[in-house]
Every structure is written in C-alpha cells, then in structure tokens.
Amino acid sequence: MATEVKLPRLGQGMESGTIVKWLKGEGEPVKKREPLYELDTDKVTQEVEAETDGVLLKIVVDSGEVEVGRTIAVIGEEGEDVAESASDADAPEADSRDHEAAVEEKDEDQTEGSSAPQMADQRRRGQEAAAATAEAEPVVATEGSTDGRVKASPLARRLAREKGVELAQISGSGPEGRIVAEDVERFQPTAQTAPGAAPPATGEAEEIALTSTRKTIARRLTEAWQAPVFQLTVSAEMTRALELRERLVARLAEGETKPTVSDLLTKVAAAALVRHTAVNAHFTGDAIRRFPVAHVGMAVAAPNGLIVPVIREADRRTIQEIATARADLVARGREGKLQRTDLEGGTFTISNLGMFGIEQFIAVLNPPQAAILAVGTTEQRAVVRDGRVEVRPMLTLTLTCDHRAIDGADGADFLRTVKELLEEPGLAL
Amino acid sequence: MNRTMAKVEKKPRAGEGLSDERLRELFREMLLIRRFEEKVEERFRAGELPGFLHVAIGQEAVATGVMAGLEEDDTIMSTHRAHGHTLAKGTHPNAIMAELYGKLEGCSHGYGGSMHLYDVANGMLGANAVVGGGLPQVTGTALAYQFRKQPRVCVAFFGDGATNTGVFHESLNLAQLWRVPALFVLEMNGWAESTPLHQHVPIEDLSQRAVAFGMRSIDVDGQDVEAVYAATREAREHAVSGAGPVFLNVRTYRLVGHYIGDPQVYREKDEIEELRETKDPIELLRARLELSDEELEQLDAEVTGIVEASVEFAKAGTDPNPEDALKYVYA
C-alpha cells in the first residue's frame, strides 16, 4: 500500500521547510532510514530519511518551500497506482505550487484528523480569552468612591487651573465621573434647543452622525433635563421699551451697532438679576453659588449648533455697550471664531426665539446655571386696560428655574421685576 | 560508618535473578516504551504536539531495569527525557500521551508537558527541564524517608551533562554526608545534547565523581536489562540499610538525536548505524530470550495497539480552559 511522504515537523516552531533536492529518483527503491531528500529549515540544511521501505513512486513536490504536513512524495510497491490528481512529475521545472494545489485535494481525503490546526486553534483560544478578560477587568474598586470628591485627572486639574475654570462646573466623562483633559478643553456652556423636536420625516431618512460638539450638547442637556424645574410665565407690555429703542437708534453715531430689543432685554435681565441674586446663581450639586455680577449668555445659532456666548458684567454696561458686544460675539460665533473665554462664566442665559415668530416656549436649563429665560416674539395683542380692550405690543417671557436652587417666590420676584423694567425702563436707573 | 574511599565495583553481586517469564514482561515493557517513543516522534513530525520533546530510544533497558528493581513505595525524579521512566514506573500510556497533547486527562493535567510529567500517586515526583534540577530534591526526599524511618528509596535519573553542574556535586555530597537512602542513576550515553563526552568532561570514568564523595558506585551495562535490575536491587539494599546512597554508573546509548528533529549533524552517521545494529537493548533481549518472529509480532501488535489507543485517547481529550492557568499557583 502506498504511503504518502509528508513534510515532517523537525523542530518546535517549524512551520515550513524548503526542499533543496531529492536524493532518490522516481522509480528508485528506498529503504527505511535511507536519506531521501535534502531539506533547508531556518536552522540547518539536513538530509531527511525515508520512514518506510518501498519504491519512490512519485515525487509530488520537487523543490521549494513546503508547509509542514503537506504530501511531498509517495512511496509504495513497484507498479502500484498513484492517484491521478498528483501533477506531472516529468516537469521538474514546474512551479511547486501546482503540485501543492493538487496535493491539497488528496490531503483532505487522507489526513486522519491531524491536529496541527488544533494547536493553532488552542493558541488562539487562549489569546481570545485573555483579550476578553483584559476588556472586562475593572479598575480596582475602592471604598468611598462616592464620597463627593470632585474626581479629576492631574492633567485635567492643571488645564482647569490654567484656564481659570472651576472644576465643579465641568461634567466628567471619565470612569466614575472623573473629569479628564478633554472635558476641560471642551467645556463651554451648551446651547439650548426648543423642546419638542420636529417629527421624523417620512421617506428616506438622513442620518447625521453626532459631532463631538453635539455629543457634548446632548450629554449636558440630558443632565439638565434631570433637574427638578418649574416655569413661570409673564407677559410684558413693550410700548415703552420699543420707544426707548427707537430713541437709542436715533442717537446712533456712525458705525455704531444698532441696539435691538434683545440687547434691551439683556440689560433689563441683568439689572433684575443683581437685584434678585437668588436667580443669578449656579447649582453645584452640593451648594448654591450666587453671584453679585450678572454675566448674561445669549443663545445663538452657529454652524455647529447653538452656542451661548456670554456678555460679561451686563448689569454694568449700557445698552449700547451690550449691543456692540453682542454683535461681535454673534459675528464671531457664526464664523466659528469664538474663544473659550467668550463662552465661559455665564450666570444666566436668555434664549430668544422671537425672530422665528414663536409666541412662547420653555427653555431647558443651562447647567450649572440655576435659571434661564425664554423670550418670544413682540406682537400686537388685545389686552384689557382700564376695563377696555386695547391693542398693545406684548412680549411673553417664560422663566425656567432649577427648584433645587430657586424657590417659586424668588423666581416670581425676579420675573416681576423684569416685567416692570420692560414696561418702565426708567426704573432700572 | 566507614569513611574510606568506596571501591568501584565492576559487576553486581549475584542476587536473585529474573525468571524468563519476568524477563518477557520486561521485554514487552521495553517494546512498549520503544513504540510509544516512535509514535511520539511520528506525531510530533506531523505537527500535532506543542513544545519540544526528547525521546529515549536506545535507553529502554535502563528505565525498565531500574523500575523492576524498586519497590512500590519508592519514588523517582527524572529529566527532560522522561517518557520511558514514567511509563516504566507505572503511569498509563494514555495519561502520558494526553499530557503531550496538553489535555486535562494528562498526568500533569496539561500543565506540564513532556518535560514536566508528574504522577505522584505512582511515585513519579517530576520530570525536570533544568539539568540537574531534581538532584537535591532527591536528596531531600530521601532525607524525609530517613527522618521517618521508612524503608523507601528515592531515585534520581540524570545524564553525563548533569555531572558537571554545581548542584550535582552539592547534592551527592550532602546525600553521602547524611547517608540518605537515595540512588543516583547516571545514564551515560556519551552526549550532552551535541557535545560528546570528551568535550565537556576531563576524565574518562564518571563514577569517580561519586567515589570522590565517598559514595558507593556500581558500573552497569545499561543495554542489558538483567544487569540493570541486579545493580538496582543491590543498590537499594545498601541504601535502605542506612549505609548510604549509591551511584549507578550506567553505560547506555542514545540511538536518536537529542530532540525530535535533531539532524545530529554532530555525529557520524556510521556510528549511529553501528550502534543501532549492535547496541539496541530490545534486539539484545530478544536474542537472549530467543523470541520467535511470531512471538515478536504478537507482542508488537499488542503494544502498538496500546500506543495507538493512547493517541486516540489523547486526541479525544479535554482542552483546558484558558483561565485554569491560575488554578494551581498556590496551595
């Protein structure tokens, strides 16, 4: 019976060898332990002995590199038939790969479940198990990991220090809520979105992957949404405010920015905020921080999404100054050229959707700020004055408050002041 | 105790010999070891066995003869070339083959491989991959027997290369000093991997290295299983009596390379051929027993069947869980 001669594994780690030359020809008799061919391994060139007696019926691989386990020849009895799939051995120049391809078919029949692939499988199994364990390995669990410490990496602390940012204002995205460098770098008050997204379009849906800005916004808003809030609504008659605006516009010097109702609102809100510091506040999780100065942020539509640049010390500025600052910030916002300092440190935010004709809406908090004012459009409405129906320009304002920091009375006080100041701006002096 | 230089004895004293029946059993055992080792070579070349392997083809009479001379409670420690010792000591071929395949059913449960075969229940205290590594532990094991006054011996197997290590000298010195019941069996095959004796040892007769410690030494023809047996009985008696350890200077031959796949470029082909023809312990015993072709064929078929079954057993075995690697780090 013919036996296949397979390339043996002659050392640990040997995967293949190169047949240099055959020491016996086809048809020649061989004896067990006679040298049969010369093999080049990466260690040494050596003679490989025949493992059985017989006649070398066929040389299947003449020369070249062969994988361990491949059939390279057949030894059997003289005249025995060798399977046809073996390539023509009369072409010693032939590429050994042809032989291998043919040999492969035979191998599938003949290999008695060689477990050479099994060893490789086992190795892989060990590696995969190790990789799975490595992923699942938890950070060393420690006691007291929820003791209220602000967790921040050393790098994050340094960055925060350099930027003059309070760690408490920043939300950590690292393990266990740790603030990492990226959180500090990305820290900016997030923009507000109107509640109630548009219903999904039918037909082909467009998928917009979230930019990191959007992700941050999404995360921040989700946090904000979890705050226990209440909303207060008031409508103010804008007659005097509009008159004031017109007079200011009339007095404009050349090149000066035109003040808008928004600017007026900013000023009024700021004035009210410093009178009602309960609303000019941050909720830090374990404290309420009230500020003596009002840094009012305005929600602005920017290419990447809403941003909220801050007008610093709005209570100390004139309406004109506010207008100039506002214009600059909005312009740079639209060009994506705002600095971090433009976006940080707000104590209160105004979100104005009046230009879209929105009558009234409720804004989402901009944490850690404790309150946000939603402003609608100024429109002529029928109101009752002295028992009679009149038409007046009315503006609806809705204040959202974080109830952990602000009580209803405080919120109401503030909002009433805002209304009063809008209706009689002189009261702000 | 007599502290003069021990004499080297050339021939073991005539003790109880072996009956023909017993010799036949030993023949079968040696043939089993031979076929096992050949099968291991074959499977290794086929790419099925991880790691590296050293077979003891040509040295079967030493393993078989020594174990035949021991009692059941005696223990051994072996070297990197341990399959023969382990089989002869009583471990089933299935358990050894399964270990070579890295399966849980292996005698070391997949944790050891060829060079770390253990079968403590059968008195096999470990094959050691560090040359000479087991020697002081054999001294220590024998020390425990002495402490506890147990009539047991511990046997060390090692090769000529080991006699150059510092630990060899320390271990023999200590064993002789304390007269512990140990047997130190040198399997002198003339090769330390690829280095022939004269290239690493400046003397001819390695028994001098035991005699230097005042230890009794017996020269043995390692290809003659009867001689090995007789020497072992002799040595054991001496050791167990409290007279001290004994060195067996066994002359044997390695008929194959150091490891499977070793092309033995460092050896003369003719030499290997000649040895195969004149020093094969199985051929020698066959001639001694005058076994007929039929008897040989029958025995051969029997042991080959056992060996092939062990491969099936091993292949069907259970692969360990990767995480089990941590299981036995601490007791």
Place this chain on the structure above:
Amino acid sequence: MPELTYREAVRDALSSAMREDEDVFIMGEDIAEMGGSMGVTQGMLAEFGPERVRNTPISEMAIVGAGIGAAMQGMRPVVEIMYQDFLTLSMEQLVNQAAKHRTMSGGQLKVPLTIRTQGGAGWSPGAQHAQQVEAWFVHVPGLKVAFPSTPEDVRGLLWSAIYDDNPVVFFEHRLLYPLKGEVPEQLEPIPFGKARIMREGTDVTVIAIGRMVPEALRAAEEAEAEGISVEVLDPRTLLPLDEEAIIRSVQKTNRCVTAHEAVTRGGFGAELAAVVQGGAFDYLDAPVERVGAKFAPLAFAPAMEQWVVPHAADVLAAIKRTVARAA
C-alpha cells in the same frame, strides 16, 4: 505583656513549632553548635538534637533543594540562608523548582518550605553581605514573601510561614534582632496578606518595611512636631500584599511615601507606587515618593555606607515633599 527581642521571637516561633510537630526541622550553615551566625538558633541543638537542627555544608542549591524534596514528602523544613545575598546561589531551586512544582504537576504537589534569611547594612559588611533583595521574589508566581519588623509580627508570621503549604521566603533584618517588643503571652499566628497600621495619621501614609519601619516612626514623630500628621503602615507580607489597607489609607491621607532599605530603583516601593496609583488615583494630592538606597553596590567605609542607605531623615524629607507648597 511579656517582652521578647526580635531574635528571641524568631527562636520562639521555631522552637514552638518544633516542639509540637515532628515534621518541622531546621537546617542551615552553622546553625547547630554555633547557634547561627546571628545567634538565632542558640540553644536549639541542645533541645532538639542534631537530626532536627542540622548544620549543612556550604551548598545553598542543595540545601534549598533538599528542603524542597523533604517538603514535597509532607515535612515542614525551615532552611536558613545565612545572608540573603546567598539566595542568589539557590535561585534556581527556589524559582524554577519550588515555585513551580504545584502548577507544573497540575496540583499534585505542595511545597510547604520556609526559607529564612536576613541582611542589612549598618555595620560595614561590604557589598556582598548587605543586600536587600525581597523585591526579586515578589516577582515569582508560586512564592510567598514576608518581611516583618517587630518581635510580635516576626513570631506570628514565622509560625504562619511554617504552616503555609507554599514556599515562603522569610526576610529578617540584622539590625532588628536586638530590638525588644511586646508580644502576646501565647504565640498568635498572624495571617499573610494583612498589613499593620503602626501609627495613625491624616496627612500622609508612609508604607515601610523592615528596618525602615522604626525609621519611619521616628520620622513621623518629627513630622508631628512640624504639624504634619503621618500614618505609618507596615505591610508585613509583600506577597500576598494587603492592597486594600494600603489604598484605604491613602484615600484617607491623600499622600504616600514608600520606604525600604533596598535600592529604590526596581525596589518594592515601585510596586507599591503602582498599586497606590491604580487604586487611589483620584485621591492623590501629590506624587508618590519612594525612599530607598542609592543606586550603588554598598561601599565598605562607614561614611559611604551610611550615605547610601536611607534613614529617618530621608523619610522625613519625603514626607515634607508630599505636603510642600510653592513658595
């Protein structure tokens, strides 16, 4: 409470075990008539005889190896290596053999062997008789490592080492031998893997081993005077290590100093720093400071020797660095 010196405490643990258990015996160089080069085994030959208190030749490989062999047969040998520098001669048996038998045999064997050794600078022993090498053995799976610093701890831990079914490398310190300390009336085994808070504090945790434990306590006293409250923690066993206690302490104090007499680079303090960094990252207010010997073979002349090895002053300086502020 009664008092024992550290030396007496070692002897007491050995003798108590040997009195109760025939399987316990000790061997080493010069331990019999001479009672050991450090006098630890004084009087034990008389009590237990030469079989169980065995002098050995100078054969560290063989005596550790013989210990392994006897341990595998169920005895509990305690091998003394005269100076820990000579552990180098027995490394093969300790690392390749003792540590691995259990794993290689798939759980068939146990090696309940104890290797006792000592070392320490301070008396100009020269570079080959003064090393502190405990860190090497923490790196070997299968071994356990202890390094107690008080009489009570050395007595309780040596007993536990003898009765541990794993090979234990047990470090003593030469300069601690004469130190007296209170010990419980009855020998109380101390479990491996449990640290001891030597002194409580709130500003910085000093993790010290061996001779540096009393040095750290001295430094803590001085720091107290300067208004720094120092907690001193002695792990007592390096492998297994009481990571939980260490992390808990640093979570409390927010600062950490490690101190050992061994060379700083690659010393056990590096492992401690990694453990602290991993487990108390968010609690650290300053980098972990490591105190150890300077990186040189120990010179002979007393002035040089004393400069190389650390003292209380080094621990104090490290403590101060952890609480330092910009000028």
